[in-house]
Amino acid sequence: MLNVRSAEERPTGRDRTPVADQTARARIRDAAVLRFATDGFGASVRAIAKDAGVSPGLVMHHFGSKDALRELCDEHVLARIRELKNENIDHAAAGGNFLQTFASAEENAPILGYVLRSMQDGSALAREFVDHMIRDAVQYTEHAVATGLAVPSRDEAARARYLTLSALGALLLEVTLDPPEDPSDLVAILNRFMAASYLPLLELYTEGFLTTRRMLDDYLMYVTDPPDRTAAAESA
Amino acid sequence: MLNVRSAEERPTGRDRTPVADQTARARIRDAAVLRFATDGFGASVRAIAKDAGVSPGLVMHHFGSKDALRELCDEHVLARIRELKNENIDHAAAGGNFLQTFASAEENAPILGYVLRSMQDGSALAREFVDHMIRDAVQYTEHAVATGLAVPSRDEAARARYLTLSALGALLLEVTLDPPEDPSDLVAILNRFMAASYLPLLELYTEGFLTTRRMLDDYLMYVTDPPDRTAAAESA
DNA sequence: CAACATGCTACACACGCGTTCAGTCGCGAG
DNA sequence: CTCGCGACTGAACGCGTGTGTAGCATGTTG
Numbered sequence: 001m002l003n004v005r006s007a008e009e010r011p012t013g014r015d016r017t018p019v020a021d022q023t024a025r026a027r028i029r030d031a032a033v034l035r036f037a038t039d040g041f042g043a044s045v046r047a048i049a050k051d052a053g054v055s056p057g058l059v060m061h062h063f064g065s066k067d068a069l070r071e072l073c074d075e076h077v078l079a080r081i082r083e084l085k086n087e088n089i090d091h092a093a094a095g096g097n098f099l100q101t102f103a104s105a106e107e108n109a110p111i112l113g114y115v116l117r118s119m120q121d122g123s124a125l126a127r128e129f130v131d132h133m134i135r136d137a138v139q140y141t142e143h144a145v146a147t148g149l150a151v152p153s154r155d156e157a158a159r160a161r162y163l164t165l166s167a168l169g170a171l172l173l174e175v176t177l178d179p180p181e182d183p184s185d186l187v188a189i190l191n192r193f194m195a196a197s198y199l200p201l202l203e204l205y206t207e208g209f210l211t212t213r214r215m216l217d218d219y220l221m222y223v224t225d226p227p228d229r230t231a232a233a234e235s236a
Numbered sequence: 237m238l239n240v241r242s243a244e245e246r247p248t249g250r251d252r253t254p255v256a257d258q259t260a261r262a263r264i265r266d267a268a269v270l271r272f273a274t275d276g277f278g279a280s281v282r283a284i285a286k287d288a289g290v291s292p293g294l295v296m297h298h299f300g301s302k303d304a305l306r307e308l309c310d311e312h313v314l315a316r317i318r319e320l321k322n323e324n325i326d327h328a329a330a331g332g333n334f335l336q337t338f339a340s341a342e343e344n345a346p347i348l349g350y351v352l353r354s355m356q357d358g359s360a361l362a363r364e365f366v367d368h369m370i371r372d373a374v375q376y377t378e379h380a381v382a383t384g385l386a387v388p389s390r391d392e393a394a395r396a397r398y399l400t401l402s403a404l405g406a407l408l409l410e411v412t413l414d415p416p417e418d419p420s421d422l423v424a425i426l427n428r429f430m431a432a433s434y435l436p437l438l439e440l441y442t443e444g445f446l447t448t449r450r451m452l453d454d455y456l457m458y459v460t461d462p463p464d465r466t467a468a469a470e471s472a
Numbered sequence: 473c474a475a476c477a478t479g480c481t482a483c484a485c486a487c488g489c490g491t492t493c494a495g496t497c498g499c500g501a502g
Numbered sequence: 503c504t505c506g507c508g509a510c511t512g513a514a515c516g517c518g519t520g521t522g523t524a525g526c527a528t529g530t531t532g
Contacts, residue, residue, distance in 0.1 A: 024479075042278075045520065055481045060521060120356050122412040130413060144446075151443055155435055162406065162436035163445070169405025170398065176358040177366060199391055199459075200398035202452040207387055208444040209399070210380075216438040223435070260509075281490065291511050296491060298509095 025062050028052040030110075033073050037113030037183050041070065041121055074125040077114050081129070084108065103190050112190075113183040119172050130168060137164045154220075170197065261298050264288040266346075269309050273349030273419050277306065277357055310361040313350050317365070320344065339426050348426070349419040355408050366404060373400045390456075406433065 031052035035043040045066050049056040063069040084102045103112050118126040137160040144150035153159040174193045180186050210216075267288035271279040281302050285292040299305040320338045339348050354362040373396040380386035389395040410429045416422050446452075 127413050150445055151447055159436040162433045165406040165409050166402035169409035170401040173401050173405035177363050197398045200395040202455055205445040206449050206452045209386055209441040213442050216442045219438055
């Protein structure tokens with residue numbers, strides 16, 4: 001898919017190599033994904049062009065505008081994610097640890113970094129990605145409940161959503177507060193985060209946190225029969 | 237470190253119009269906090285000046301630079317948070333729902349928005365705020381364990397950190413993916429998020445998620461006696 | 473060989489940014 | 503009253519940005 005080996009920059013025109021046009025586009029696109037992942041979406045077209053070894057004008061020539069370039073990057077990243085997912089669908093089905101599987105390969109670090117930047121940014125890509133993760137989580141938890149591996153919930157959809165948001169959110173916050181200089185460090189950071197969080201996560205998932213059902217029962221009582229409407233609706 | 241009440245220093249001057257000098261500074265500062273919360277830290281000095289009803293030059297005259305203005309905003313927000321915390325220390329001690337208590341007042345929406353923007357940005361303020369929340373969580377959980385309200389953890393610090401990161405991260409992700417147009421909507425969004433997440437959170441905290449201890453035991457076994465060192469240390 | 477097509481570059485333009493500066497206004501002091 | 507001083511303004515500067523455009527170099531074609 002991407003020009004790993006022989007495709008260096010060719011400053012002036014192409015000779016043989018009928019894919020010259022294609023590779024230039026792809027080179028710029030990959031450089032943009034990496035730059036966006038590294039510096040955020042404020043990265044300049046000039047920096048991307050420099051990384052790709054071309055002039056800024058060529059970027060416009062191929063993509064029309066920076067926004068169009070970013071949209072294409074979004075599509076590319078999303079397609080790559082789907083690809084990786086299909087490849088590792090057996091692994092991912094194990095426990096929803098799709099992130100870990102596709103972050104374990106260092107070559108995917110730019111993709112992961114791009115997705116995280118999108119989450120910081122709140123773009124459509126991020127929404128789509130998170131929605132996708134939530135839909136997957138619904139399937140996983142349903143399956144886990146059916147096989148007796150997980151306790152049932154009063155609202156499976158809400159639980160799947162919460163579990164996904166909290167897991168992704170914790171990772172996002174961690175990476176944001178302690179960002180890697182090099183996207184390839186992302187893998188290391190993610191591993192460090194997993195190492196620090198996996199025990200409390202497993203504890204929480206298997207042993208819970210509270211010893212008493214009082215808070216939960218109180219809340220359930222409150223939901224089915226709110227004691228005071230005005231207090232709940234005063235600022236809505 | 238921080239000017240608690242309304243009386244700041246008066247660098248030069250006369251005491252007629254006792255608040256004229258002061259109000260200008262404060263008005264710009266408050267406008268900056270609000271703008272930063274609304275538009276992020278890319279907001280222009282011109283926009284802030286316009287909101288405050290002054291010229292851009294005056295902003296520089298008072299604060300020296302945009303970065304200095306932001307640092308002062310950070311200090312102001314942090315001081316305000318400490319204030320609110322001391323006011324509601326009894327409420328906050330209930331269950332760590334400090335966020336809810338100080339987000340319930342609509343007047344604090346800019347403060348909350350500013351903190352969330354800082355988290356997106358990963359600034360020092362965000363780090364300090366999160367660290368503070370984690371330290372509080374350690375105290376709360378310790379107290380909860382001591383009174384038998386919470387189950388003990390094999391690593392209290394790691395659990396407190398994970399619980400805090402997941403809660404704040406979920407909120408951050410929610411707000412980022414579905415940002416409010418008006419910071420005052422933040423309260424509504426936070427309430428909506430709480431409404432959607434509180435049930436699964438309580439379920440998870442009291443009933444857990446997994447029915448079997450196998451994953452936890454496997455992990456504990458793995459930690460104390462790693463089956464394969466190379467796989468774990470290959471990319472560290 | 474001459475004409476054309478095209479991947480690509482160098483340059484330029486308009487814009488918004490943070491920041492600077494000369495100058496005005498209002499007011500207390502001598 | 504005059505003076506000085508500090509808050510304050512409006513215009514400008516320098517810079518970096520995204521984005522057009524003219525032109526160069528090269529491969530292809532009649």
